[in-house]
Amino acid sequence: MTQNRNKLIGLFIGNIANAVVHKILELAIDDELLRNYYGKELLNSVEIARKYREKINPINRPLPEKDIEYIKNKVINKSNSELKLRIAKGYKNINLDLVDDIIDKMMADMKIKD
Amino acid sequence: MVELISRISKGTRMDQIYIPKERMPGFELGATVLIKPVLEKANIRPYYYNVSNLEPIKNIIIEEIMNYFENFDNVIITGSFLEKGFDFEDIDVLLITERKADTSKLESHFERDFGIKLHIIAIDFKSLLKGLITDPLFQMMLSKFVSGKRVIFRIKRKINYKLLDLHLLESKVLIGNFGFLPGREKYKLIRNSIAIKLFMENESISLETVNSEIDSYFGKETVRNIRENLLDKSFLNKYKELYDRIFKDILAGIKNDSKQE
Numbered sequence: 001m002t003q004n005r006n007k008l009i010g011l012f013i014g015n016i017a018n019a020v021v022h023k024i025l026e027l028a029i030d031d032e033l034l035r036n037y038y039g040k041e042l043l044n045s046v047e048i049a050r051k052y053r054e055k056i057n058p059i060n061r062p063l064p065e066k067d068i069e070y071i072k073n074k075v076i077n078k079s080n081s082e083l084k085l086r087i088a089k090g091y092k093n094i095n096l097d098l099v100d101d102i103i104d105k106m107m108a109d110m111k112i113k114d
Numbered sequence: 115m116v117e118l119i120s121r122i123s124k125g126t127r128m129d130q131i132y133i134p135k136e137r138m139p140g141f142e143l144g145a146t147v148l149i150k151p152v153l154e155k156a157n158i159r160p161y162y163y164n165v166s167n168l169e170p171i172k173n174i175i176i177e178e179i180m181n182y183f184e185n186f187d188n189v190i191i192t193g194s195f196l197e198k199g200f201d202f203e204d205i206d207v208l209l210i211t212e213r214k215a216d217t218s219k220l221e222s223h224f225e226r227d228f229g230i231k232l233h234i235i236a237i238d239f240k241s242l243l244k245g246l247i248t249d250p251l252f253q254m255m256l257s258k259f260v261s262g263k264r265v266i267f268r269i270k271r272k273i274n275y276k277l278l279d280l281h282l283l284e285s286k287v288l289i290g291n292f293g294f295l296p297g298r299e300k301y302k303l304i305r306n307s308i309a310i311k312l313f314m315e316n317e318s319i320s321l322e323t324v325n326s327e328i329d330s331y332f333g334k335e336t337v338r339n340i341r342e343n344l345l346d347k348s349f350l351n352k353y354k355e356l357y358d359r360i361f362k363d364i365l366a367g368i369k370n371d372s373k374q375e
Contacts, residue, residue: 011290011291011294014290014291015287015290015291018283018286018287018290021283022280022283022284025276025279025280025283026280028276029276029277029280030276031244031274043284044284044287044299044303045284045287048287048291048294048295085365086279086365086368089365089366089368089369089372090368090369090371090372090373091276091279091368091372092372
């Protein structure tokens with residue numbers, strides 16, 4: 001059971017990290033017209049993460065503090081390493097300072113935390 | 115039957131129809147009345163681009179959609195609805211408009227009235243053209259369509275690597291969630307990656323060219339096997355290789371662009 005829960009949390013982390021990277025890259029697009037358009041589209045990763053969340057106990061209330069901390073740290077590390085890879089290749093306008101806030105918002109939205 | 119003609123006017127919480135205080139019998143306060151549009155539906159003759167042999171029922175549905183959204187600048191129907199058969203989840207509709215449109219409200223109204231699910235994208239014409247120039251998915255989507263008004267797209271492809279990066283990231287979902295996704299979802303994600311590949315190789319993009327590239331890259335019958343969710347882990351390894359290669363090319367493109375800035 002615990003192994004299953006850990007696996008679900010791992011899958012959840014992967015999808016949330018993907019969504020965070022997507023959000024930051026969206027904001028880095030120079031063209032306002034395109035940025036506004038793509039900003040509205042709902043991401044697959046968010047939808048999939050939501051499905052995993054619905055299977056992680058406790059379902060209807062926030063997760064224990066240690067899970068929240070673990071998930072957040074993992075998502076930060078994954079997102080940052082993806083984004084830094086791009087920065088190293090000369091990708092401009094990537095704002096790493098936004099990562100923390102975006103993760104908090106997504107975690108609250110998915111009832112991982114308050 | 116006695117009839118009254120009036121105009122719908124905008125209210126704060128609800129819209130209303132004003133009628134004169136002095137009016138004929140049958141229109142007393144509290145009377146139940148029927149309201150319906152007074153103008154006949156315009157005779158719409160849809161424009162078909164690369165679409166042939168649609169099932170007759172689909173033409174009826176197309177006409178209903180065109181009539182329903184006749185107040186928009188143009189209506190474009192695309193996607194799997196235009197393919198042979200009835201293997202579609204919803205009907206993709208592009209509403210061309212300069213105004214803001216509440217697409218989820220429109221979708222639910224249409225579903226309530228006709229029992230048909232639409233996936234609506236409301237977009238102004240300028241953004242649509244920009245999308246077509248830079249976005250492989252837009253190109254695939256508009257390689258086949260039916261529109262309310264005739265429209266011809268003459269565009270020159272422009273590679274925006276940042277945008278392609280964003281699109282490819284969507285397909286990364288397949289790698290981490292391979293065992294959990296249904297065939298239909300897998301197909302969409304693979305199709306997305308292949309469309310990006312063809313776009314970067316300056317190849318033509320349509321559902322047919324994308325499907326044929328999937329079969330040629332991964333082996334015969336792959337498209338069918340993806341949809342039926344019959345793929346195994348060896349496919350995933352090959353997909354990872356492809357994904358990494360496309361991603362590498364995109365990063366190289368970003369690097370190159372940044373040098374020129």
